[in-house]
Amino acid sequence: MKTRRRRTAAILAAVTAALSASALTVAAAQNASAAAGCDVEYDIVNDWGTGFQANVSITAGEALDGWTVEWDFTGAVSGISAWNVSGQSLSGRHFTASDAGWNGAIAAGQTREVFGFTASGGSGEISNVKVDGVACGDGSGEQTTEPEPTDPEPTDPAPAGTPVEEHGELHVCGAGMCDESGAQIQLRGVSSMWLHWQTQPYAQNLQALEWMRDNWNIEVFRVAMGVEPEGAYLDDPQGWKTEVEKVIQNAAEAGVYVIVDFHAHQAHQHQAEAVAFFADLADRYGHLPNIIWEPYNEPEQVSWTGTVKPYHEAVVAAIRAQDPDNLIVLGTPTWSQDVDVAAQSPVSGANLMYTLHFYSCTHAQWNRDKADAAIDAGLALFVTEWGASAADGGLDGRVCLDEAQRWVDWMSANKISWTAWKLDVGPDSTNLLSSGAPLTGGWDDYLHGHAPFVIANLP
Template identity: 45%
Template sequence: MKSVSRSYLFGVMLLVVSLGLGCKSTESEKPDKPTRAQTPVEKYGKLSIVGPRVVDQTGKAVQLRGMSLFWSQWQGGFYNPAAVKWLKDDWQVTVIRAALAVDHGGYRQNPEVEKQKVIAVVEAALKEGIYVIIDWHDHEAHKHIAQARAFFGEMAQRFGQYPNVIYEPYNEPLENADWAIQIKPYHEAIIQEIRKHDPDNLIVCGTRMWSQRVDEAADNPIRQPNIAYTLHYYAATHKQELRTIATKAINKGAALFVTEFGTCAADGNGKVDAAESKLWWEFLDQHQISWCNWSVADKDEAASALRPGASVNGQWTAADISPSGQLVRQELLNKAKLEKAQP
């Protein structure tokens, strides 16, 4: 009988305590709201150049990684918000490049059509909180300075208030172009137009020989703040020799940005060179150089991230992704996971 009484009393005490705790929780505690991960732009904010590095709003070096879209007039279907969102969510990109085609039926022939494709990508990037490169995809841009000035003036006026935006005024100047006489003066004219409306977002300037001779730009730099220089490579073609040129430029204080690279040969075909691609990624990581892979396209060539017939709206399965796309996507996911694990 004594044992029963103690059990009874212990049960009553537990009931009282639990009721008290329940009342306290109801009165003073509210369920936590689900947390939302920071977007890249929320995390890094306005970018700038300090020495040979791109740095975030706190002055810490930052390395963006992402994808470049293909020439807008030939693969324009991918210039849509669903594709941008899928690349951000599923591929973990922090930057996307909108390659505005200028010739070959592009902006010079159809300015409003092609411009709207770029605007759609920029607006999607703003919504998703990732960075976006507005690329004047032209191999002879210095011959089209009036059109480029008008375009970049409009883009800077429209989007210059947002930290997401990066400008690329000249894609891959040709081998016979001259940095001092043609390329640099062109950049300076476009920079002047952009800065009328956008005083400080990054501008990435193309260099001679399909944006490989960054050493020439380092020897004769553009004397403006927040300027980086474009370095392009294709892993199966451009190897240690180009990395040596890049190192020379970095050692002279030039900030580099790989706005386009391929895992294959420079003509967009051949086998995917996984070994050389990894050597390049190690080099870019070592120097904290941002990059975009060429390209989000379903063209039947090795450089395309997607296989022919893939949806333009994302939702890609493994069967939709090319060998190059698989390699690049895995690198994006691996690096995103590492960065999330860092304090």
């Protein structure tokens, strides 16, 4: 089985560092005309060659109650997208941004990371730095890099007899998925609940994953990292990324494929955060043969060509700068049903698949007709989420098994891989577990809702 070497992106012209734990810090040196103690730090935390991500910190010489920062980039930069600021602008190479209100106060002598951004172009340096119109360094300060993370990334071959050991690295073949030997295959498994809404951290438990592999015969597990709701990724990026990494590392140890899902309905509104998230993880885990990226769970009823496709192009570019080979599954409009629309103008690139979702009490032959049209046009599909319920996940407790069986038969006939929704406890008919289900597996007596049907259709 092929194992690719770890790749790292160049940071600036001559500095290479691992993403996520690496940062190039350009400390704006004290200028004679600046307020005493004023300092601006411009930290390059991701660089994928054609673009970069930076974080900006301000040290206040005097107490600030609101701020405006500006500087000149030394290189050509475009397409800047900042968060936690208001009034951002880029005119030529001159950048300006102001506080967002809640982050405007900085005590005298305090250093506060105040915003971040992504941009296209070379990261370079900054000069003519000012805070509230007062010079605050010229961007020519010391450049430093932090050491590599101490925790090793998984590099060992997959355990013998596991799905990853059997199939190796995957790729798109025509309108299907093939393994390392070139054989067309169908992967089957389950999805987590939105991570921040789990009743217990089932998704992050290695014993549970190994138990599902050995007892349910799952081959793939989807980690659904919630992005937008309160308490999810946007509220705690590092914390939830760490939880996703636990699942990635567990999947590598268990020899199971893992789908890293940016689980959102308005992900295009958070493109900068998505680019940073996937660029970082792709750099550190893109060498693994069991990684599958899913940048957008379920776009709502928005334009494919005007909204969703441009978002995918930006995120795919960031992933491909670090991981040129692993599968990327692209969400489609109308809650990932309009695969036929995406087929009319697909994203350019290799090893790209497209997301199809269904719930059998809501979606029937008309939706399979749309999927058949996409397949006929050459699109490779992956059903990263489905349920034998209504589209709300089964709030009414119903299951529609006859239609679900028609869907499962259709997926088998077309060798379309799938992960069923969802590994958690609760009254919804798509929750696979009943109350009292232990964290570590052993769930034969805790099956709920559509779980018996799902398990019966696993390999």
